[in-house]
Every structure is written in structure tokens, then in C-alpha cells.
Amino acid sequence: MFARRGPGLVGMAARTAVVAGTATAVSGRVARRQQRKYGEQDAEYVGQQAAAMEQGFEQGAGGTAPAEPDYTAELQQLAQLKTQGILTEEEFQAKKKQILGI
Template identity: 50%
Template sequence: MLGPSRQVARRTSRRTSRRVSRRQQGMYEDTYAEPEPEQSAPPPPSAPAAPAQPSYVAELEQLGQLKAQGLISEEEFEAKKKQILGI
């Protein structure tokens, strides 16, 4: 049987050993912890869309083709152009 001083020494030794083990375990957990995911850079802004062509431009182009083909006269072309442009 152990004397009282040996029992105290053994108990103190166990407690100290456990405390040191917990500290070391904490240090190693930080080492092996999974890294936090990196924040990705925001995507670059998309290229600005080409400005929408006003609807009257397509009508004027079609009107110009009709005039070039000789299907409408110069006077008809000018009258319709003014109507489309609101002049």
C-alpha cells in the first residue's frame, strides 16, 4: 500500500498529464483543421449589351429598300419617313 504522499504525487501526476494532453490535442486540432473556404472574387461585369435599335430604324431601312427597288416614289418615301419619325 502507498503512503499518503505517494498517493497525492500520483494523483497530481495524472491530472497534470491529462491537462498537458488536452493542451497538445488542442494545438494539433488547429493544425489539422480544415481551412475555411476562400471567398471567390465576384464575377466580372458582363459586357454591356448593344443598345437596342429603335423600331423606326428597321422601318426606315425597309422603306429605303422599297425606294431603291423602284416600288415607291421619292414623294411616297419622304411622306412615310416623316410619318415614321413623327415630323
Template identity: 50%
Template sequence: MPGLIRAAARTAVIAGTATSVSNRVSRRQSNRWAQQEYENQQRYAQPQPVPQAAPPAPPAPAASPAPDTIEQLKELGALYQQGILTEQEFAAQKAKILGS
């Protein structure tokens, strides 16, 4: 019988300790969540500063010259000679290069 009482007492102590630890962990986690919620509310409750108007962008530099037209035409001609481009595609691309 003394072994039975000892086992019951031991179980009660273990269960009590587990309950106490579990409650403390839950309480600490709840406090952390409450603190985070409070900080979020404070962050969004404060008026946000109005951004100042951005200074105007500097004027764009003069249009840079188009890539070397001759080189583009040579590359286009090579593609046409290799049979990669059809005559219509070649003519359209050539007009595009010369037109720009």
C-alpha cells in the first residue's frame, strides 16, 4: 500500500508541475501576442508623414545616336544570306533600321 500512495503522490507532483509549466508558457505567449498587437496598433495609429514632392527629374540627355546602322545592316544581310530571314522579313527589318 505504501508503494501505491508513493506512486499516486509522484503522479500528482508530475501532473502539477506539467500544468504549472504549461500555464506559464501559455501566459508568456499570450503576453507576447498582446505586445505585438499593441505595437501594430501604435504603428498604424500614428499619422504617416506625407512624402515631400520629389524634385523634378533632370532633363533627359540628347537622344544618343542609334547603334551603328551599317553594322546592323551587315548583320541583317548575313542573316538573310544564311537563309534565316525571308526576303519579306529582310525588307521589313531593313526599312525599320533605315527609318529610325
């Protein structure tokens, strides 16, 4: 009289459990793989930054230092302006102190 049409309630629950377990295992594996990948990328980035900082420190210690302004040329120009009478002694001294940072 009653014909069975499917796996039944227990069979359906078992199939759902298998699918859910497989999905969990796959997603866990993907998550671990991504964590490892991003961890390696982070370590590589940190290493690059550390190398760049070391290189910067080495240059500061004995490498090429940034060029300083040519104070001598500026002072010579000021002296010429003073000699020509364009600047007074007070103006010359004030500008000289400004250039030298005194």
C-alpha cells in the first residue's frame, strides 16, 4: 500500500551529515592554506622593511649623506652686497646669523 519514494528521514539526515562534514573539512583546509600563504607574505614584507631600514641606517652612518646648503656662497654674496653699500652692517650681521642658525 504505502510505497517508499526516497531514502527516508534517517537516510536524508545521514546524507546531510556527510555533506556538512565534507564542507567543514574543505573549508578548514582552505582556511589553513590561506593563513599559511598570508603568513608567508607578511613575513616577506617584514623582512623587506627590516632590510630597507638597515640600509637606511648604514647610509646614515657612513654612506652618502644629504648635501648641505652652500653657506659660503650665500655669505660671500652678502659680503658683496655690504661692500657695495646695499646692506648695512646690522643687516649683514642679522642675515649672517640667520644663515648660520645662530
